[in-house]
Amino acid sequence: MPTLALSRVARMIHRLVELRLSPLGIKTAQLPVLVALKDGAKLTQKELAVIAGVEQPTMAQLLARMERDGLIRREPSPDNWRSSLVMLTAHAEALLEPGRQVLRSIDEEVCAGLGAEDRETFLRLLYKIAEGAGQAES
Template sequence: MDNPDDWDPLRHPGHYFSRIARGLTRVGDVRLRNLGLATAQLPVLTALKDGGELSQKELAKWAKVEQPTMAQMLSRMERDGLVRRVPDPEDKRSHLISLTDATVEKLPAGRAILRQGNSEMTKGLTDDEIKTLVSLLRHVLENVDSMEP
């Protein structure tokens, strides 16, 4: 009930997740900065990479962030010329978001940076270990998503 190990961060997977995520974001953001991109924008780029037009709501759902978070990010991306927002002809409350041509041109370079980071992150792990890791991560994510506050 009061095991001292409870407070040992090394026994808390949560601590690892937080530190790995922060580290990846920090390194990724620096590497993407020259391109004018950021790691938090990757889900948006992914969703729109083939010329698609999605609403803010759809993008928030895809990226698994709350609506105000996506609203702010799209504002910044629009300010920086990364995306375009045109009124949705079928719903005056909504806008359709798409990538600008300049952004599409940046995608290949972004791809290379991502691939590089991905391989550095799993350096020293066998293909089987990586598969195991992804499978365990998937399981944990499912548990986390089903956790009630």
């Protein structure tokens, strides 16, 4: 069954990413937030939840941990007094490139047996599977 194999491989890679990012103080769950806020972006918790594909309470917990760990800070939104904008700290910005290097090295290591054409085909197939999974959710 392809979906079971895909799930197993995803778990294996998730563990590898967690292990390799751990020395930097970065968790896999934080990656969508770090990517969304790079280059000085400021977004609301609601926007980040949509980007990460999680519910707002889950994002609130994630952001609280990231704030505690010095990765993000919040400032009042000029457009909505009940909302705040989330941004990366200088500490988090400094971790972005080392984090990218870790992810690139994992890509190279995990996909070492695939040529360029196989990688393109694999990505294309993954996007098709993701599209099918998205349709199955709705």
